[in-house]
Amino acid sequence: MALSKIRSDSMADAAIQSNRNFVINGAMRVAQRGTSVTGLGTNSSGTYHTVDRFLVFANNTAGRFTMSQSTVTDLPGFANALKLDCTTADTSIAADEYILLGTRFEAQNLQSLKKGTSDAEPVTISFYVKGNANATYVLEIFDNDNSRTINKTFPVTSSWNRVSITYPGDTAGSGLGDDNEIGLQLVFWLHAGSNSTSGSLQTSWGAYDQTKRAAGISSFVDSTDRTLEITGLQMEIGEVATPFEHDANIETTLRKCQRYYYQVGYDGDNNYFGAGGVYSTTAAMVMLPLPVEMRAAPTSLYQSGTASHYGSWGNGATQVCSAVPAIRGSSSKTTCAIDLTFSSLNSATGTYVYRIVDASGYLGVHAEL
Amino acid sequence: MSYSIMKTNEDNEVIYQRTDADGLVRLTCLSVNPEFQAWLRANKDSLPNDIQAKIDAGELTIADAD
Numbered sequence: 001m002a003l004s005k006i007r008s009d010s011m012a013d014a015a016i017q018s019n020r021n022f023v024i025n026g027a028m029r030v031a032q033r034g035t036s037v038t039g040l041g042t043n044s045s046g047t048y049h050t051v052d053r054f055l056v057f058a059n060n061t062a063g064r065f066t067m068s069q070s071t072v073t074d075l076p077g078f079a080n081a082l083k084l085d086c087t088t089a090d091t092s093i094a095a096d097e098y099i100l101l102g103t104r105f106e107a108q109n110l111q112s113l114k115k116g117t118s119d120a121e122p123v124t125i126s127f128y129v130k131g132n133a134n135a136t137y138v139l140e141i142f143d144n145d146n147s148r149t150i151n152k153t154f155p156v157t158s159s160w161n162r163v164s165i166t167y168p169g170d171t172a173g174s175g176l177g178d179d180n181e182i183g184l185q186l187v188f189w190l191h192a193g194s195n196s197t198s199g200s201l202q203t204s205w206g207a208y209d210q211t212k213r214a215a216g217i218s219s220f221v222d223s224t225d226r227t228l229e230i231t232g233l234q235m236e237i238g239e240v241a242t243p244f245e246h247d248a249n250i251e252t253t254l255r256k257c258q259r260y261y262y263q264v265g266y267d268g269d270n271n272y273f274g275a276g277g278v279y280s281t282t283a284a285m286v287m288l289p290l291p292v293e294m295r296a297a298p299t300s301l302y303q304s305g306t307a308s309h310y311g312s313w314g315n316g317a318t319q320v321c322s323a324v325p326a327i328r329g330s331s332s333k334t335t336c337a338i339d340l341t342f343s344s345l346n347s348a349t350g351t352y353v354y355r356i357v358d359a360s361g362y363l364g365v366h367a368e369l
Numbered sequence: 370m371s372y373s374i375m376k377t378n379e380d381n382e383v384i385y386q387r388t389d390a391d392g393l394v395r396l397t398c399l400s401v402n403p404e405f406q407a408w409l410r411a412n413k414d415s416l417p418n419d420i421q422a423k424i425d426a427g428e429l430t431i432a433d434a435d
Contacts, residue, residue, distance in 0.1 A: 043411070045404075045407040045411065046407075047404070279379055283379070299398055299399045299401055299402040299403070300396055300397065300398035300399070300402045300404065300405070301396070301397050301398070302395055302396050303395060303397075304393075304395065305389070305391075305393030305394055305395040306393070324386075324394050324395075324397070325397070326375060326376070326378075326384050326386075326397040327384065327397050327398060327399065328378060328380065328382065328384075329380060329382040329399055330380065339378055339384075
């Protein structure tokens with residue numbers, strides 16, 4: 001085809017539309033930690049459980065729910081959703097109760113929003129949502145750097161619907177720091193007491209006011225019939241929701257998620273995760289290489305909670321650990337340093353390789369926002 | 370769930386552990402870990418003795434919330 005046959009406006013459109021979604025894992029494809037966790041609803045200031053990049057907050061509620069990565073068969077273009085399923089109802093709502101679902105953005109990735117300037121950009125947030133019945137919830141943008149919020153309601157029905165909400169640019173405040181800390185959070189308000197609902201909903205950007213964050217919402221835990229599924233979450237600059245931008249492949253999404261959390265699990269008998277040296281006949285250290293540079297040096301390490309799920313091979317023998325693996329402060333953005341403890345290593349010299357020896361074992365390196 | 374001191378390693382770093390409701394330790398962390406710090410802030414008036422001792426000795430600091 002001659003070059004003259006290619007429409008220049010199409011080329012321009014394609015260029016503008018690529019990489020427009022600020023949300024990582026908006027199609028809910030990656031769930032490194034697992035696909036389902038029950039009994040959520042206990043107090044949490046923000047904990048990641050299943051689908052990567054999405055965390056749950058809860059305070060003082062008796063409501064309990066399951067969070068899962070669900071399989072979607074009735075929404076063309078999507079294979080997964082993030083699903084919440086109420087398992088214990090709470091209809092006596094104390095003032096300080098809440099249940100929230102959120103995702104966080106690094107401030108340095110939001111500079112194009114021009115927040116806090118006269119040129120501040122509007123954003124449109126779109127997503128597909130489905131419940132068991134009609135409901136109304138709030139989607140808030142929370143500016144961590146300036147303690148400012150904007151909050152808008154959205155409807156849920158028992159069918160998949162695409163919600164699109166446009167938020168104006170915020171010309172006030174000091175903008176977002178060009179750093180690797182939290183800049184903005186998207187917060188889905190699903191249940192709240194009067195401390196968060198007694199004011200008028202703050203539908204324009206304004207200073208943080210707890211009473212104005214969730215006015216007018218229903219409660220996700222008013223009945224054990226309640227379910228909520230969300231997928232195709234997109235936040236983009238502009239006043240129009242464009243089609244959801246899928247990553248090119250699962251590897252792309254996984255790598256984006258691994259900047260914040262990396263989990264290595266059991267993958268058969270040869271599941272060696274690293275090599276290292278020994279300090280003594282009981283103490284060893286292994287350096288776990290990280291597949292992408294993490295947001296920050298990790299400060300915590302998750303594992304299965306059972307020491308015998310981890311072991312070493314060296315001097316011709318396999319041994320299992322006598323304590324659970326522990327993080328070391330010498331971890332960096334590219335390598336996680338891990339302590340392994342044994343009752344007695346075969347030798348206090350030489351190189352050992354370390355492995356996960358049980359299907360329930362895993363190591364989770366955490367540098368989440 | 371609750372936190373306690375797991376050990377002091379060869380680099381003289383204090384490592385903390387989170388014990389879940391079923392008694393298993395699924396998380397180890399450094400003192401600056403945000404989740405641990407949030408727990409410290411939420412429980413600052415009723416901390417376990419080993420952690421309170423670290424704070425009293427000036428060896429552990431509860432950071433302000435973001």
